[in-house]
Amino acid sequence: MNWYEDMNLWSGFSEVLFTPERARAAADAVATSPLLAFAPASRVLDQCCGTGFFTAPLARRGYQVTGVDLHPELLERAAAACADAGATASLVRADVREYGAPEAYDVVVNMYTSFGYFDDHEDNMRVLHNAHRSLAPGGQLLVDLLSKETYASWVGPPKIVDVPGGMVVMRDTILDDWTRYRTDWTLVRGDTAAHTSLTCYVYSAAELRDMFAEAGFGKIECFGNLDGGPYDANATRLIIRGSKGSG
Numbered sequence: 001m002n003w004y005e006d007m008n009l010w011s012g013f014s015e016v017l018f019t020p021e022r023a024r025a026a027a028d029a030v031a032t033s034p035l036l037a038f039a040p041a042s043r044v045l046d047q048c049c050g051t052g053f054f055t056a057p058l059a060r061r062g063y064q065v066t067g068v069d070l071h072p073e074l075l076e077r078a079a080a081a082c083a084d085a086g087a088t089a090s091l092v093r094a095d096v097r098e099y100g101a102p103e104a105y106d107v108v109v110n111m112y113t114s115f116g117y118f119d120d121h122e123d124n125m126r127v128l129h130n131a132h133r134s135l136a137p138g139g140q141l142l143v144d145l146l147s148k149e150t151y152a153s154w155v156g157p158p159k160i161v162d163v164p165g166g167m168v169v170m171r172d173t174i175l176d177d178w179t180r181y182r183t184d185w186t187l188v189r190g191d192t193a194a195h196t197s198l199t200c201y202v203y204s205a206a207e208l209r210d211m212f213a214e215a216g217f218g219k220i221e222c223f224g225n226l227d228g229g230p231y232d233a234n235a236t237r238l239i240i241r242g243s244k245g246s247g
């Protein structure tokens, strides 16, 4: 089994990945980010929506949102998040390498480093191709991730993150001359320790620009945070946006 197919990874470490603080930050970003302000009633596809941290506030804002994820347990949490927000979204269990609906969306988002998971480069390209074919002419894809440049600014010794009743030790290892990285997580609680790891591509802005262009996107722009700040030495994320030409 590939790591991203392992529900134990997502549920075991959900206290680090899917925290109330992240939910609040995502809701704030949807309320204030110029990059997440779309035309009223836009049809939005949220690739790898997880527990719905972006899906729910986007739906609450009035967009017609479809969230796609591999794991039913996470989609159930996304449905609950939408219900809590008083919003509805369509939630689909599918693999982002396969899911697409020709010209059915005005916007595709892929948030919080949910891209670059597949060992085969062509599989990662398929995710971009699926986004492109799912967009109506003039539509846009927005990908938010930890890039090579932003990762390089903080990767270092192992970090310890407190979680209720325990802690998680997180260690990052750069692989293949900065092509990919592995993150090892050990959750320690009382006398037990659970270990898991993931391996992901880490892209520079230039590499992702080339991939967006190869998938057919134009007007490619990079930002350093969801406020729309420049992608420079102060960038905390890479937000890359591309448009599908209108013909």
Ligand SMILES: C[S@@+](CC[C@H](N)C(=O)[O-])C[C@H]1O[C@@H](n2cnc3c(N)ncnc32)[C@H](O)[C@@H]1O
Binding pocket: 004, 005, 010, 017, 047, 048, 049, 050, 051, 052, 053, 054, 068, 069, 070, 071, 074, 094, 095, 096, 097, 110, 111, 112, 113, 114, 117
């Ligand atoms: C880091 S989480 C981010 C989730 C969400 N975007 C957020 O902001 O919280 C990555 C998500 O990708 C999903 N995922 C991993 N592989 C996938 C695949 N092949 N197809 C669809 N979803 C996938 C996982 O289930 C998980 O929910």
